[in-house]
């Protein structure tokens with residue numbers, strides 16, 4: 001390719017190809033030719049493809065189906081924001097999730113709109129921050145369970161403990177005390193099962209549901225258990241009809257656009273979706289923190305210093321949150337490297353052009369924050385963990401483009417739980433560091449395990465010392 005064209009392409013891929021007057025073919029990656037390597041190291045392959053595509057629209061061919069990959073920030077903006085009406089959350093790649101999440105906030109159209117409208121008021125920054133003390137109380141109750149391991153020096157598995165902390169916090173915030181501890185304890189392992197069991201379907205979305213895959217039976221059992229807990233609670237709450245503003249009560253009180261009552265099934269679908277999106281993402285992201293801190297002692301020291309200064313011996317309170325600025329940067333950088341929603345697809349309603357490539361009506365395009373956050377043309381040393389990138393005092397625009405950093409997506413489907421995540425992550429990190437001095441005692445490769453979200457391949461073990 002001409003040097004000048006290469007330069008224009010890298011600057012403005014949406015415009016430049018059309019201006020050149022040619023109809024370029026996207027680079028095609030024939031994944032079906034490389035199945036053993038793909039199975040051995042799927043995320044390594046994803047990274048390799050991202051580097052080779054270098055921001056251009058690419059075509060990923062699976063043999064029976066294909067999907068376009070869009071990583072350039074201009075393309076991300078085009079799909080998620082500027083032309084969102086032409087790129088719906090629909091198609092083959094959403095099938096397994098749609099079946100699981102049903103017709104609530106994870107769908108499209110009328111049911112999605114109704115869900116978003118019902119949930120939005122309890123997910124604003126201001127409302128979420130009003131729950132900070134309630135969240136900290138739940139976090140500290142869970143941290144009490146770690147005191148014995150900290151005293152004896154027995155290692156703990158980070159993911160197990162974070163799963164306990166996050167689930168307890170989410171259940172407390174979502175249900176506002178309307179669920180018994182026994183029922184709450186049944187939900188957490190059921191969800192662990194769902195997350196593991198869905199992985200196969202997520203990776204092979206074109207497979208018909210009548211073909212059984214590993215995990216199907218466990219998935220059905222877990223979903224049944226979830227329903228056994230939730231439906232009686234929903235019926236009881238609708239009968240009680242109080243005006244409390246926890247997520248659960250708000251959903252139970254929602255009305256259809258015509259004023260009619262929403263169905264129990266709609267409430268259940270939304271609770272299921274909210275529980276799934278809020279736990280798995282947060283647990284995955286926070287698990288990465290500890291090996292990263294181990295490899296970057298200067299970041300660990302700065303973070304600990306901030307918590308010591310702002311929070312002291314704890315517990316963390318609402319008024320500490322504004323002072324946790326470095327903690328916030330660490331969380332932002334954590335999500336740059338390991339954005340939990342690492343890939344999500346859209347289906348084109350009408351034929352359109354993207355980066356000079358024709359996308360036919362009905363074809364799917366995948367957005368991958370994981371790859372966009374690693375584009376060398378937008379990020380210096382993209383593989384390095386450096387929270388200073390997000391230092392507001394340095395006045396740099398991280399990634400030099402608003403859409404170079406999209407861990408929560410954007411447009412109509414932008415993550416509705418981002419304030420919950422941001423606050424919860426800061427509170428969990430600050431609470432742990434105010435009570436313990438954790439060190440990671442396992443070495444962890446930086447390439448994640450593939451799944452619906454990103455988790456380390458190896459089990460992360462921590463030794464906690466009492467602070």
Ligand code: HEM
Pocket residue numbers: 089105106107116273274277278279281282285335339340341344406407408409410412413414415416417418420421
């Ligand atoms: C590490 C934390 C999180 C990350 C990286 C993340 C990422 C994302 C992304 C990328 C999307 C957009 C999906 C799309 O456009 O198709 C999304 C949507 C969503 N997220 Fe999150 N999320 C996180 C935490 C949470 C939490 C804590 C909650 C709930 C409290 C939540 C609830 C949702 C919901 C319900 C949607 C769908 C919104 C809609 O379609 O209107 N997420 N999230």
